[in-house]
Structure formats: C-alpha cells, structure tokens
Amino acid sequence: MAGFRDREKQHFPLESSQAVVDLFIDQLENSDGPNLALLSIVIGAVENKLTVNRNVSATTDRSRILEPIFPVIELSMVEALYTKFVTDVKSGVDMSLYRKDIATRELVKRVSDIIWSRLTRSYYKDKAHLQSLYSYLTGNKLDCFGVAFAVVAAFQVLGYNDVHLALSEDHAWVVFGENGSETAEVTWHGKGNEDKRGQPVGLEVTEKSWLYLCGQAVICTREMEVSAMVSGINPSITVTLDSSEMGNLQQDLLWALYDKQHLKKYPMALGNLGDLEEVNPIPNRKPCKVLYAEAIEASKKFYNNQHVYPYTYLGGYLYRKHQYKAAVMAWAEAATVVSGFNYNRQDEEIYKEFLEIANDFIPNIVKSVSNENSSDPLKLPFLRDPEVYVKLLQFYDGICEWEEGSSTPVLHITWAHHMVFSLSKFDSRVREFVTVTSEGGDSEDNDDDSDDQTDEKETRRGSQSDSKSRTSLRGRRKSQTSDKVKNEKQNGDND
Numbered sequence: 001m002a003g004f005r006d007r008e009k010q011h012f013p014l015e016s017s018q019a020v021v022d023l024f025i026d027q028l029e030n031s032d033g034p035n036l037a038l039l040s041i042v043i044g045a046v047e048n049k050l051t052v053n054r055n056v057s058a059t060t061d062r063s064r065i066l067e068p069i070f071p072v073i074e075l076s077m078v079e080a081l082y083t084k085f086v087t088d089v090k091s092g093v094d095m096s097l098y099r100k101d102i103a104t105r106e107l108v109k110r111v112s113d114i115i116w117s118r119l120t121r122s123y124y125k126d127k128a129h130l131q132s133l134y135s136y137l138t139g140n141k142l143d144c145f146g147v148a149f150a151v152v153a154a155f156q157v158l159g160y161n162d163v164h165l166a167l168s169e170d171h172a173w174v175v176f177g178e179n180g181s182e183t184a185e186v187t188w189h190g191k192g193n194e195d196k197r198g199q200p201v202g203l204e205v206t207e208k209s210w211l212y213l214c215g216q217a218v219i220c221t222r223e224m225e226v227s228a229m230v231s232g233i234n235p236s237i238t239v240t241l242d243s244s245e246m247g248n249l250q251q252d253l254l255w256a257l258y259d260k261q262h263l264k265k266y267p268m269a270l271g272n273l274g275d276l277e278e279v280n281p282i283p284n285r286k287p288c289k290v291l292y293a294e295a296i297e298a299s300k301k302f303y304n305n306q307h308v309y310p311y312t313y314l315g316g317y318l319y320r321k322h323q324y325k326a327a328v329m330a331w332a333e334a335a336t337v338v339s340g341f342n343y344n345r346q347d348e349e350i351y352k353e354f355l356e357i358a359n360d361f362i363p364n365i366v367k368s369v370s371n372e373n374s375s376d377p378l379k380l381p382f383l384r385d386p387e388v389y390v391k392l393l394q395f396y397d398g399i400c401e402w403e404e405g406s407s408t409p410v411l412h413i414t415w416a417h418h419m420v421f422s423l424s425k426f427d428s429r430v431r432e433f434v435t436v437t438s439e440g441g442d443s444e445d446n447d448d449d450s451d452d453q454t455d456e457k458e459t460r461r462g463s464q465s466d467s468k469s470r471t472s473l474r475g476r477r478k479s480q481t482s483d484k485v486k487n488e489k490q491n492g493d494n495d
C-alpha cells in the first residue's frame with residue numbers, strides 16, 4: 001500500500017535529533033514538495049516520546065529536563081501510521097466524483113468531515129501535544145490548528161496542490177481553487193462558537209475582526225506548512241518543565257527553515273524562533289532581538305503592518321530584560337495596529353494580551369521604577385521621560401480606537417483604574433509638556449483643510465537634556481471634527 005520511496009526510507013531508523021533535521025532538510029529539497037503527513041507523524045512521535053507521560057519527580061527543579069536518550073523512531077511505526085492516514089482519507093472520498101487538479105468546496109467540506117468524524121467525541125481541546133498527525137492517528141485528538149493542518153495534509157495525499165493552509169494570529173482555514181482564490185473554514189474556533197466548516201471566510205473580513213486579519217493572513221506554501229508544523233512543536237512536559245531535547249530540535253528545524261527562506265513571510269514563526277534563541281542562544285546565529293525585528297519588518301513588508309503579535313513578541317522580550325521604555329514603545333505600536341480593527345467577541349486572545357499588558361505589566365513597571373535613580377545622567381528616569389508618557393498615551397489611545405465602532409466593548413472600569421494609576425505616577429512637569437491634538441475625523445470628514453488641522457505637535461524633553469527631541473503624539477479620532485483635546489502649556493523655554 002502507500003509506502004515511502006527509498007529517499008524517505010534511507011533516513012530510518014531515526015536515532016538522533018540530527019537525523020530528524022536531515023530528514024526535514026531532505027524533504028524540503030524534494031522537488032515534489034515535502035511530505036506533510038510523513039513529517040507530522042515523525043515530529044509528533046518524537047514530541048510524544050519526549051514530553052508525554054514523563055515521570056517528573058517533584059525535585060526536578062531545572063527549567064528543562066535533560067534527556068538521557070533520544071527515542072528511536074522506526075520506519076515500520078511511521079509507515080503503519082502513514083498507511084492508516086492514506087487509507088482513511090482515500091476510503092472516505094469517491095474520487096470519481098471530482099476533478100483531480102483543483103479542489104471544489106464540496107470536496108473541501110468532505111475531507112474536513114472525514115478528519116472531523118474520526119475525532120474523539122469529547123476531549124479537552126486546549127491540551128498540549130494535540131497538533132500533529134501522530135496525535136490524530138494514535139489518539140484521535142486534534143486541536144483547532146491540528147484539524148486545519150490535517151485537512152491540508154489529506155489533500156496532499158489526494159494529489160491536490162491548490163489546497164493550502166491560511167493562518168491568522170489565532171485561527172486557521174484553507175485556501176483553494178484557481179490561484180487560491182477560494183477560502184473555506186475547516187475547523188472550529190474558540191469555545192461555544194458554532195463551527196462554520198465549508199463556508200468561505202467572508203463576513204468576518206468585512207467586519208474588520210482581528211481574528212481574520214482583514215485579508216492579511218499568512219497563506220502557506222507546502223514549505224511554509226512545514227514551518228507551521230515546526231512552529232507548533234510544543235516542548236513542554238509540564239507547565240514549569242520543558243524538554244530541552246525537544247526545544248533544541250524545534251530550534252534547529254526553525255533555523256533550517258529560516259536558512260531556506262521559509263520563515264520570511266511568517267512573522268509568528270520568526271517570533272517563536274526569537275523566544276527559543278532568548279532562552280538558548282546558538283553561537284554565530286542572529287540574536288533574538290534581530291529576529292523580533294525581522295518579524296516586524298515581515299509584517300510591514302508583506303501584511304501591511306497589520307499583525308499585532310510581532311510587537312508583543314518584542315515588547316514581552318524587552319519587559320523580561322527590564323528595558324521598560326523600549327517595551328512601552330513596542331506595546332504602543334501593537335496598540336496602534338489593533339486600533340485598525342473592530343473588536344469582535346471572537347477576538348478574546350488579543351484582548352487578553354492587551355489586558356495583561358495594560359493591567360499587569362505596565363502597572364508593575366510603574367511600581368518598580370518609582371524609586372529609580374538612573375546612574376546614567378543622559379537617561380531620564382522613566383517617570384520623568386515625556387517620550388515614555390507620550391508612548392503610554394499612544395498605547396491607551398490605540399485600545400480606545402480599537403473599541404470605537406466595535407460591536408463589543410473592550411474597556412471597563414478596571415482598565416480605567418490601572419490607566420489612571422499608571423499615568424498619575426508621572427511627574428507633573430512631564431504631563432505639562434505634552435500637547436495632545438486630534439486630527440480631522442475620517443478621510444471623508446477631512447474636506448475642510450482649515451489650518452487648525454494640526455500637524456504633529458512637538459513635545460520637548462524635560463530641562464535635563466539640552467537637545468530638544470521632537471516627540472509627537474498625533475491624536476487620531478475616527479469621527480470627531482478637528483479639535484484641540486488639551487490646553488497647550490506654554491512654557492518659558494519655548495524656542
């Protein structure tokens with residue numbers, strides 16, 4: 001039955017991480033494209049052996065358990081599971097009903113139903129290690145991403161090259177048809193939401209919800225589907241313990257994909273590699289800060305700068321390194337990105353992200369710097385730095401703008417309490433230097449070119465530094481006419 005050719009067989013048995021990396025590289029160099037089902041079964045098997053049901057004694061206090069052995073992966077086991085997958089998929093489809101080169105919506109729904117029908121009736125969907133075909137074929141369990149991935153792998157088995165994975169920052173679906181112009185839901189999203197499997201991704205894009213990234217989703221090639229598979233590796237054994245072998249393997253695979261340019265258009269995968277490099281920097285490889293920057297550049301270059309996570313990857317890293325001003329600057333950019341969406345009840349994941357930043361991280365920073373006296377004379381203390389204050393206002397402004405025009409409210413009193421707490425900790429002189437103005441409303445409101453359509457307003461640094469730095473905060477309001485939001489404090493040293 002469906003077996004592997006010598007090209008695949010010669011790698012087995014896999015007896016080391018390097019052997020797995022060699023198999024992946026060989027598949028990525030295969031002119032027929034990488035075999036998604038084969039690679040997902042292999043990586044899922046390794047992850048299962050290294051992380052599931054490990055006898056973790058309470059005394060293991062290292063952040064990563066050291067593996068004595070690498071689990072040998074035998075060809076017979078992989079081939080048996082692969083044959084089972086091929087048989088499941090092919091027996092579920094009467095191929096005589098369909099054209100062989102381009103998928104139809106009916107076929108996409110059919111294949112999604114085949115994957116769906118084999119899932120265990122009810123199980124904890126958010127559990128770890130449910131993302132691979134190994135989990136599907138040995139445990140009949142998949143998470144939301146895993147179902148979408150399995151549908152794409154099934155179409156590869158059926159010989160279709162037009163069905164590809166589409167990824168937003170919290171959802172997955174497929175594209176298919178002539179030049180991938182069609183979209184279809186193939187999995188569920190979140191809890192308590194009716195799945196829309198078979199339907200096109202339509203309304204949500206017009207609703208401007210973050211969940212669908214307004215047409216800026218990552219559309220995968222076969223190789224980028226391998227990047228998604230590798231990015232989805234979960235090295236955790238418990239909440240507090242990771243498998244270092246699995247983490248190192250994920251890192252090596254991501255670098256192999258990076259070297260072949262298969263992370264170029266995939267900001268989250270670049271961010272994931274950055275997180276791995278932070279914990280375990282590989283000599284002579286790009287440092288995590290550069291990877292976070294490349295993720296932001298990729299979002300700007302390929303996705304109209306409409307991805308939020310690249311900025312929260314960077315902000316989270318800077319926060320962990322106590323580089324608080326830079327962290328606030330990254331979070332302000334993240335809020336500006338999210339301000340371009342309308343909040344929808346299915347956007348909880350990004351809501352939780354901003355909730356933690358606004359109501360946990362920023363108050364913690366403000367508390368921790370309250371008795372700061374920076375040794376560096378040129379560095380303004382956080383609470384005396386007008387640029388920080390302006391960036392904080394930009395952060396809150398972005399979240400307010402996100403809420404404007406949304407079907408669901410974002411902010412509640414707790415947000416206001418934390419915001420007032422944080423802003424009020426800034427030195428009063430800093431607050432005096434900030435002039436907030438609002439430009440005209442939406443473009444259609446901008447017909448009046450009255451000269452009070454203010455351009456950027458400048459904010460000068462405090463007296464400590466003689467150089468004036470032009471920090472501007474452009475207030476943006478969606479619907480109001482242009483008006484000065486705050487009185488302008490004329491200070492003596494205005495030039």
Ligand SMILES: CC1(C)CN=C(N2CCN(c3ncnc4sc(CC(F)F)cc34)CC2)S1
Pocket residue numbers: 144145167168169170171172228231232268269272309312313316353
């Ligand atoms: C800055 C953060 C909080 C750190 N980790 C973040 N991740 C965001 C989600 N992650 C991802 N990493 C690679 N690819 C994908 S595709 C996807 C949506 C899912 F439904 F398919 C999620 C995701 C990995 C981890 S965002």
